[in-house]
Amino acid sequence: MGSDVSTIPSKLDVVIVGGFGHVGLPLGIVLADSGLQVALYDTDRSKRASIESGKMPFIEEGAEPLLQRVINKTLHISENIADVARARIVIVTVGTPIDEYLNPKTRHLMELCDQLAAHVSAAQCLILRSTLAPGTSSHLNDFFKSRNVGVHIAFCPERIVQGFAVRELKTLPQIISGFTPEAVAISEKLFRDLGVDTITATVQEAEFAKLFCNAWRYIQFAISNQFYMIASEHGADYDNIHKAMTHHYSRAQSFPRAGFAGGPCLLKDTLQLAASHSSNFQLGQAAMGVNEGLPAFVVRQIEEEMGGSLRGKTAGILGMSFKADIDDTRDALSYKLRKILSFHGANVLCSDEYVKDASFVSKEELIARSNVIVIGVPHTAYRDIQIPPTTHVVDLWNVIKKRA
Numbered sequence: 001m002g003s004d005v006s007t008i009p010s011k012l013d014v015v016i017v018g019g020f021g022h023v024g025l026p027l028g029i030v031l032a033d034s035g036l037q038v039a040l041y042d043t044d045r046s047k048r049a050s051i052e053s054g055k056m057p058f059i060e061e062g063a064e065p066l067l068q069r070v071i072n073k074t075l076h077i078s079e080n081i082a083d084v085a086r087a088r089i090v091i092v093t094v095g096t097p098i099d100e101y102l103n104p105k106t107r108h109l110m111e112l113c114d115q116l117a118a119h120v121s122a123a124q125c126l127i128l129r130s131t132l133a134p135g136t137s138s139h140l141n142d143f144f145k146s147r148n149v150g151v152h153i154a155f156c157p158e159r160i161v162q163g164f165a166v167r168e169l170k171t172l173p174q175i176i177s178g179f180t181p182e183a184v185a186i187s188e189k190l191f192r193d194l195g196v197d198t199i200t201a202t203v204q205e206a207e208f209a210k211l212f213c214n215a216w217r218y219i220q221f222a223i224s225n226q227f228y229m230i231a232s233e234h235g236a237d238y239d240n241i242h243k244a245m246t247h248h249y250s251r252a253q254s255f256p257r258a259g260f261a262g263g264p265c266l267l268k269d270t271l272q273l274a275a276s277h278s279s280n281f282q283l284g285q286a287a288m289g290v291n292e293g294l295p296a297f298v299v300r301q302i303e304e305e306m307g308g309s310l311r312g313k314t315a316g317i318l319g320m321s322f323k324a325d326i327d328d329t330r331d332a333l334s335y336k337l338r339k340i341l342s343f344h345g346a347n348v349l350c351s352d353e354y355v356k357d358a359s360f361v362s363k364e365e366l367i368a369r370s371n372v373i374v375i376g377v378p379h380t381a382y383r384d385i386q387i388p389p390t391t392h393v394v395d396l397w398n399v400i401k402k403r404a
């Protein structure tokens with residue numbers, strides 16, 4: 001990919017590989033806004049025009065004004081991976097998915113490192129920022145050594161919550177680890193200069209710290225979802241139970257609500273951990289069973305409520321992104337719900353406040369036409385909607401305040 005003629009500065013502070021992504025782009029914007037000369041390199045050219053014109057290609061609170069301030073001043077677009085040679089620091093933020101057998105896909109990352117090895121040197125620090133399966137950083141460090149490339153390798157995992165990266169990059173403590181003292185010192189300075197606290201760990205500890213955070217969160221959601229299913233089967237109102245559990249009871253304040261736990265990170269990272277432990281992460285795998293089973297449970301519930309069959313009924317799903325108030329549908333469980341509802345014979349309507357899809361309808365049309373409505377994700381815009389009392393509603397988050 002790329003051209004030989006580049007308009008970006010000959011000396012850069014940072015190049016972000018994977019720079020158009022949900023992690024890479026906000027990080028690039030925040031670093032560029034701090035005064036560093038930053039270039040974004042990405043193989044997905046579809047977002048380039050948008051970024052260059054100062055428009056965020058996805059929703060990130062507070063990012064667009066910053067993007068407009070820095071684009072083509074301190075934030076540049078690189079068309080050629082060889083540009084990494086111009087930077088003191090190279091940050092890798094590419095996706096690290098799992099395959100159809102639930103194992104981490106590593107070939108793509110290896111191919112990328114193979115390309116990078118031709119352009120990086122001992123004068124540089126390569127920061128791995130993507131979430132990595134245990135041992136991956138060490139494997140990559142060995143790979144660069146085997147090529148006699150003395151680049152200093154660090155692993156500093158991203159921990160932002162999607163949608164609020166700009167704010168969190170300036171507040172969250174950063175976990176810093178590296179294979180050389182130089183890698184640790186350079187990474188620590190990079191993030192401390194953003195005004196945040198840092199904590200150092202070994203690379204192995206840092207890999208586990210990131211994965212344990214996500215797996216723990218995923219299991220927390222699963223506990224609440226399992227309790228929801230138990231309560232529902234007993235005909236009990238889980239929302240009232242949740243209120244009773246948490247009302248002025250400090251030990252339960254962080255207890256999550258029930259709801260679809262989708263998205264590109266939590267399940268994937270839980271399974272990366274399982275794969276690294278001989279597929280013997282029973283709590284994590286049980287959490288997957290519960291969270292991924294929730295859409296089917298909801299459909300069974302609806303079927304019972306609607307007299308045993310959904311055939312000929314119209315089911316509406318309000319909210320298709322994987323979490324509230326963003327436009328990202330990656331691994332959103334609303335899509336699994338849609339599939340199961342259709343499989344059970346329902347005519348399914350979908351609506352979303354942020355996701356653009358020509359097959360979706362407005363929330364007003366969905367409300368008017370549906371016999372049953374499931375809140376797929378609790379977008380703020382659903383708080384004030386009115387749903388007729390004759391329409392059956394499944395609202396796991398208790399987001400709808402009013403029933404007409």
Ligand SMILES: NC(=O)c1ccc[n+]([C@@H]2O[C@H](COP(=O)([O-])OP(=O)(O)OC[C@H]3O[C@@H](n4cnc5c(N)ncnc54)[C@H](O)[C@@H]3O)[C@@H](O)[C@H]2O)c1
Pocket residue numbers: 017018019020021022023024041042043044093094095096112129130131132158159160161162163264265
């Ligand atoms: N999304 C989040 O909120 C979040 C939070 C913390 C950690 N993470 C982790 O960060 C990593 C990236 O996640 P993301 O959500 O930003 O993914 P993403 O798909 O939004 O972004 C990855 C980007 O990398 C680009 N890319 C892929 N291969 C490339 C290559 N060889 N060269 C250059 N660019 C390439 C893609 O085109 C894409 O733009 C993952 O490991 C993820 O688990 C994500």
